[in-house]
Amino acid sequence: MTPGNPGPVMRTAAALVLAAAAVLPAVLELASPAPSAVIGPPVGPVTDRAVPPNRPRAADLRAPGAAPTVDLKLSGDPGNRITLVLLGDGYTDAQQPLFRDQADRTWRALLEIEPFRSYQSFFNIRRVDVVSTVSGIAESESAGRSTSTPLGMHFWCEGTARLLCADENATARYAGEGEGPQYLIALANSTEYGGAGGTGVTTLAGGSPDAGRIIQHEIGHTIGDLGDEYDSAPTDPDYPNLSTADADEMRRTHTKWWRWLDAPSPDGGGPVGAYRSANGLYRPTPDSVMRTLGGTYNLPSREAILEQIYRRVRPVDAPEPAAGPVDGRPRLAVHPLPLTGPRQLRVDWTVDGQPVEPTAADRTWLDTSTLALAPGRKTVVTATVRDTTDWVRDEAFRDQFMTRTASWTLTG
Secondary structure (H helix, E strand, C coil), X not given: CCCCCCCCCCCCHHHCEECCCCCCCCCCCCCCCCCCECXXXXXXXXXXXXXXXXXXXXCCCCCCCCCCEEEEECCCCHHHCEEEEEEEECCCHHHHHHHHHHHHHHHHXXXXXXXXXXXXXXXXXXXXXXXXXXXXXXXXXXXXXXXXXXXXXECCECCECCECECCHHHHHHHHCCCCCCEXXXXXXXXXXXXXXXXXXXXXXXXXXXXXXXXXXXXXXXXXXXXXXXXXXXXXXXXXXXXXXXXXXXXXXXXXXXXXXXXXXXXXXXXXXXXXXXCCCCEECCCCCCCCCCCCCCCHHXXXXXXXXXXXXXXXXXXXXXCXXXXXXXXXXXXXXXXXXXXXXXXXXXXXXXXXECCCCCCXXXXXXXXXXXXXXXXXXXXXXXXXXXXXXXXXXXXXXXXEEEEEEEEEC
């Protein structure tokens, strides 16, 4: 885990690699045991390659460790947003326009899939323009050649062909500390297919035709702490979307995604249930983006992602004026984080515990001068901001993390 990166605790890098074809519905085994998320080979002929020696590659220590940064999307206070930091490796100065284009495609692809599309205002996005003295990274065909780049990105990480790793210390140094939680996404200057997620640095080949779909899958590991749902995935059920229990046992024990059983799947592929993979684990739906690239997150996975987001981001920014005692009869306002689409966070107001309706259609503020208050008496006005989305069914979690209040005491 990178310092300042709030990603899930790393189990092993081997559990996080993506080596899947975006269009293959079938699950294919690798010729040799794969300790990672392998759905199948990329489209086209596959050349058998010997696994090179498993030796770690370090970043180019002569690199400065600092680079220009650009804010691509500023949604709000970085102390109450998740910042996605996009960095490139193996892009020379002349190739910076290529990196900028691939970085834009990456974050835009991420915001095309739910729940990231609706909750995109919960994220700031920053780009770091890291310049490499050499073009490209250590790819599979050049595994024996040492390509020294600022972030030390390379394929054949831990002996797995499409596991793409980066030097986490170097990547964190270029990303900087920042304010609030950060997730680091490193793009390699490569058209080869591969990536990784769930560790301190999420990686992908920026030039791969499947780059947009790769980031949608890998960020599910990193932000949602999701596991791979395909047949050849490791038999680790310690993820919110994987289980050793069937549907009957989930209902009986109230475990895993029991609240979602029989709910219609977002992709229309069948109700949420317990679908057994060849590795013996159950998954919530017949298919999802954690099984086949280009799909959607199933409902239990969508809820898991939202829960991880809300563990890091409050549903509301600081109120105006600051909560606490206030003089006179001011206008009180809260600032719920906006959603993309018609649904917004709900705002309710009470005066001394009794519900009141704001006079304006915009429920984010209340003019206290319109209230009939007894002179000289202290009055408590409270605003409650709550995310009522039906993508979350854990009401205890909604109460704890998806609901916030601000209270003011009026005197005089």
